[in-house]
Amino acid sequence: MSETISWPLKITACLVLFFLVVPSFVVVPMSFSDSREMMFPPRGFSLMLYREYFAGPEWIAATLESTVVAAGAMILSVVAGVPAAYAIVRSRFPGIHLVRAMVMMPMLVPTVVSALGLYLYFARVGISGTTSAIILGHAIHNLPFVVLVVIAGMRQMNVNIEIAAQVLGASRMRTFFSVVLPPLMPSIVAAALFSFLLSFDEVVIAWFLTSPRALTLPIKMYSSIQWEVSPVLAAISTLLTLLSLVVCVVSLLLRKGEIST
Amino acid sequence: MKLSALSRSFDGGRTWFAAPAAILIAAVFVIPLATVVLQSFFRTRLTLDGYQLILSSTLFWRVLSTTLEITIQATILSVLLGYPLALFLSQLSQRRRALVLILVLLPFWTSILVKSFAFIVLLGEQGVLKTLLRSLFGIELGVPLVFSRVGVMVGMVHFLVPFTVFPILNNLLNQPPELRRAALVMGAKRWQLFFKVTLPLSLPAVAAAAIMSAVLSIGVFVTPALLGGRRDTMVANLIDYYTREVLDWNAAAALSILLLLVAGGLIWAVSRIDRSSRM
Numbered sequence: 001m002s003e004t005i006s007w008p009l010k011i012t013a014c015l016v017l018f019f020l021v022v023p024s025f026v027v028v029p030m031s032f033s034d035s036r037e038m039m040f041p042p043r044g045f046s047l048m049l050y051r052e053y054f055a056g057p058e059w060i061a062a063t064l065e066s067t068v069v070a071a072g073a074m075i076l077s078v079v080a081g082v083p084a085a086y087a088i089v090r091s092r093f094p095g096i097h098l099v100r101a102m103v104m105m106p107m108l109v110p111t112v113v114s115a116l117g118l119y120l121y122f123a124r125v126g127i128s129g130t131t132s133a134i135i136l137g138h139a140i141h142n143l144p145f146v147v148l149v150v151i152a153g154m155r156q157m158n159v160n161i162e163i164a165a166q167v168l169g170a171s172r173m174r175t176f177f178s179v180v181l182p183p184l185m186p187s188i189v190a191a192a193l194f195s196f197l198l199s200f201d202e203v204v205i206a207w208f209l210t211s212p213r214a215l216t217l218p219i220k221m222y223s224s225i226q227w228e229v230s231p232v233l234a235a236i237s238t239l240l241t242l243l244s245l246v247v248c249v250v251s252l253l254l255r256k257g258e259i260s261t
Numbered sequence: 262m263k264l265s266a267l268s269r270s271f272d273g274g275r276t277w278f279a280a281p282a283a284i285l286i287a288a289v290f291v292i293p294l295a296t297v298v299l300q301s302f303f304r305t306r307l308t309l310d311g312y313q314l315i316l317s318s319t320l321f322w323r324v325l326s327t328t329l330e331i332t333i334q335a336t337i338l339s340v341l342l343g344y345p346l347a348l349f350l351s352q353l354s355q356r357r358r359a360l361v362l363i364l365v366l367l368p369f370w371t372s373i374l375v376k377s378f379a380f381i382v383l384l385g386e387q388g389v390l391k392t393l394l395r396s397l398f399g400i401e402l403g404v405p406l407v408f409s410r411v412g413v414m415v416g417m418v419h420f421l422v423p424f425t426v427f428p429i430l431n432n433l434l435n436q437p438p439e440l441r442r443a444a445l446v447m448g449a450k451r452w453q454l455f456f457k458v459t460l461p462l463s464l465p466a467v468a469a470a471a472i473m474s475a476v477l478s479i480g481v482f483v484t485p486a487l488l489g490g491r492r493d494t495m496v497a498n499l500i501d502y503y504t505r506e507v508l509d510w511n512a513a514a515a516l517s518i519l520l521l522l523v524a525g526g527l528i529w530a531v532s533r534i535d536r537s538s539r540m
Contacts, residue, residue, distance in 0.1 A: 005349060005352045005353075006451065009345055009349055009352075010349065012345040012349075013345050013346045013348075013349030013350075016342045016343075016345065016346045016422065017346065017361070017365070019342070019419065019422075020364060020365060020367070020368045020419065020422060020423070021364050021367060021368065022379075022383070023368070023371070023375070023380055023383065023419065024367055024371050024375070024376075024379070026382060026383055026389060027375065027378065027379050027382065030382060076285070079281060080281040080282040080284075080285045081282060083278035083279065083280075083281060083282070084278065084279045084281070084282035084283075086275065087275050087276050087277070087278040088279065090275045091275040091276040091278075091279075093275075093276040095276070096276060096279070099276070099279045099282075099283060102286050102291075103279075103282055103286060105286070105290065106286075106290055108476070108524070108528050109294070109521065109524070110479065110480025110497065110520055110521065110524050111480060111482070112480055112482050112497040112500050112501070112520070113294070113297065113480070113500075113517040113520060113521050114290065114293065114294065116297055116500060116513060116514065116517050117293030117294045117297045117517075118289070118293045120293070120296045120297060120300055120510060120514070121293040121296045124296070136289045137289065139285065139289070140285060140286065140289045140290045143282060143285065143286070147282070172274055172275070176278065194370075200372075201371075201373070203373060203374065203482070203483050204482045204483065204497075207482075207501075208501075208504070218372065218374055221372075221374045221378070222374060222483070222487070225374065225377060225378055225381070225487050226486070226487065229378070229381060233378045234378075234382070237374075237375040237378055237379065240371070240372050240374075241371060244367060244370040244371045244372070245367060247370060248366050248367055248370050249363065252359070252362075252363060252366075
């Protein structure tokens with residue numbers, strides 16, 4: 001377009017962008033501080049806070065717990081979500097709209113409500129406070145995101161190739177695994193990364209389902225912010241921001257072709 | 262057999278690929294929600310006591326009005342900040358837009374705890390902002406910027422802006438360029454172009470973005486708990502309070518159903534706008 005962008009708009013937009021990114025970056029200099037006092041800019045440079053994080057058995061245990069939970073939730077949500085996306089895009093069965101609505105529901109219901117539901121239900125079933133309980137809760141929470149990402153990738157694909165495979169005698173399963181899945185891999189990997197990150201950072205569901213046996217990193221951080229605002233949080237926050245940045249960039253690269261906006 | 266007939270014949274079969282998701286949803290989402298509904302009517306026997314208790318408590322009404330207040334303020338602010346950003350993005354070249362979008366997406370994917378911690382560091386009494394104002398300008402801000410309504414608002418708006426940018430950007434990019442060109446050819450000034458063409462055409466997206474932010478903010482839990490003061494408790498925090506402190510699951514469930522109804526109403530509204538704005 002030939003028009004240039006007006007200055008007031010440029011300045012406003014840059015201020016908003018600054019507001020959006022500033023929290024992600026303010027934690028970085030703080031994390032290299034050499035004192036336990038939180039001041040900005042920090043006086044000296046040291047890796048003290050990182051040492052404190054890596055040497056703290058509680059923090060490492062919570063990080064491992066979160067990794068297990070996020071990996072479990074990622075596997076479940078991808079295994080359920082990818083075929084569901086395929087069904088939603090390709091099936092012309094009238095009831096598929098209902099399926100679609102059901103799959104999107106967890107995104108629309110306030111998280112605190114589903115968290116309470118899981119809390120009450122798991123207490124009754126007798127798995128409350130376990131790692132599996134949090135994995136199941138997160139898998140449901142992530143499912144709509146996985147389905148949305150995979151649907152977007154699937155819309156790029158040509159249905160005729162699938163029809164050709166079937167005409168040549170491939171079964172429905174064979175078509176799905178040998179024709180549909182391979183070109184869809186970038187979207188599936190992006191969806192899996194999103195799912196992992198969502199679960200790794202999730203607070204509310206974990207907060208309702210947690211127990212001393214199953215304490216995730218966000219829960220540990222949440223209590224830490226609430227009670228003491230420990231400076232170690234700066235180091236952890238920097239590492240988490242790095243993780244978000246990596247996921248964000250990798251998934252954008254993977255989905256390069258399909259993003260229209 | 263014709264190709265179209267063939268493709269129809271296996272269409273139905275593909276529905277089965279949704280089976281794993283359907284089972285997961287039924288077992289870990291529908292049944293838990295049903296448990297909440299049942300629990301909301303059950304206190305040793307079937308009863309409406311939970312609802313009665315909630316609706317007659319002054320605490321509930323205070324928390325509800327706080328929740329609505331924060332929701333409305335945060336929604337208006339996020340649309341006001343998200344719109345210019347979306348407009349700016351819509352005028353960039355595709356390459357640049359993709360790069361700037363990374364900046365918009367980064368907070369979207371950053372842990373809410375990292376953001377809350379960062380805002381405490383930025384806005385606290387010994388925080389970055391107050392220290393800078395003190396040492397550079399000798400200004401002493403009397404207002405607490407965190408553990409207060411201001412803190413909640415900053416956290417909420419930061420969380421909501423990306424959600425308002427995307428629908429508005431989508432709308433702006435899909436507006437037919439001929440309309441803008443026609444207006445320019447007819448001699449419209451820039452501000453006229455914006456106020457008479459671009460803005461009116463984008464209003465459905467603005468409404469959708471506003472309702473989406475309202476849906477997201479009405480159930481918010483972490484931000485008021487970490488960045489708010491005692492008086493900034495929202496409905497989600499009250500549900501937690503009834504569940505873990507009072508141990509009154511019946512009241513907690515009733516409260517959840519009320520929250521669900523409000524959120525459901527808002528989502529219904531957004532789906533209507535979506536339908537009517539489709540060109």
